[in-house]
Amino acid sequence: MKQDLLYKFIQNALREDVGNGDHTSLSTIPSNAVGSAKLLIKENGVVSGVKIALEIFKAVDPKLKVEVKINDGTPVKINDVVFTVSGNARSILTAERLVLNTMQRMSGITTTTRRIVDLLSSTSTKVLDTRKTTPNIRFLEKEAVKIGGGVNHRFGLYDMILIKDNHIDYAGGIANAINAAHQYLKDKALGLQIEIEVRDFLELGQVLEVGGIDRILLDNFNFNDLKKAVKIIDGRFKTEASGGITEENALEFAKCGVNYISMGALTHSVKSLDMSLKAIV
Structure with missing residues (x-):
């Protein structure tokens, strides 16, 4: 994958979503709050976009820690946890929608392709x-x-x-x-x-x-x-x-x-x- 395309995509997508600030998180969550979250599968299929998610989290906050449990191309079922992410709570929420939009779209394509193959x-x-x-x-x-x-x-x-x-x-x-x-x-x-x-x-x-x-x-x-x-x-x-x-x-x-x-x-x-x-x- 061309890293320059990926970098531009992430920056443009974050700019589109965050604009001049994630005001909900900024107004409700203390700046020093930390937490963890899990990527939860809600439909059987084949997961894709995990590597892209790692780059998105890194772009939002290099200090976020991600533990991958299921890699790209792996069949998944309802309630599987693909990865966990921990660190600054505001950063996790800022990255959330871009990670989900990207992984859901890619996983849908991968799932359909795998069925055809x-x-x-x-x-x-x-x-x-x-x-x-x-x-x-x-x-x-x-x-x-x-x-x-x-x-x-x-x-x-x-x-x-x-x-x-x-x-x-x-x-x-x-x-x-x-x-x-x-x-x-x-x-x-x-x-x-x-x-x-x-x-x-x-x-x-x-x-x-x-x-x-x-x-x-x-x-x-x-x-x-x-x-x-x-x-x-x-x-x-x-x-x-x-x-x-x-x-x-x-x-x-x-x-x-x-x-x-x-x-x-x-x-x-x-x-x-x-x-x-x-x-x-």
């Missing part, structure tokens, strides 16, 4: 995330996918060339798009992989004729057509299926023989995992 365990297909993420916390959401056993697709627009339907249409066809991409990479001295989306067998045939790509994205193919497409490609390129893939049908897509399935649902509509930070009294 387990569903696909009888196949060789890997599950990919997408760029359908929450702005400015993509790095956390993609980290949560990895913790759940999924595979990160490109992080952004800069680390892979992914020629999709709109690119093909604007470029004037598949051959134009692929050839232009190669010329661009040559001109810029970039070593990026090229993936191209196809919508039907006509486009698939054109891609196979032109070649020069690393992966073919088979978009919105039904199961029969997807199996047929994989057979036609015959291992010459990596294959990825996308479009309408859910937890309920993920295994059927995987059984079609693709190398990857990509699921925006891993990050764009996942349910957070319920947990709370409770004072130990």
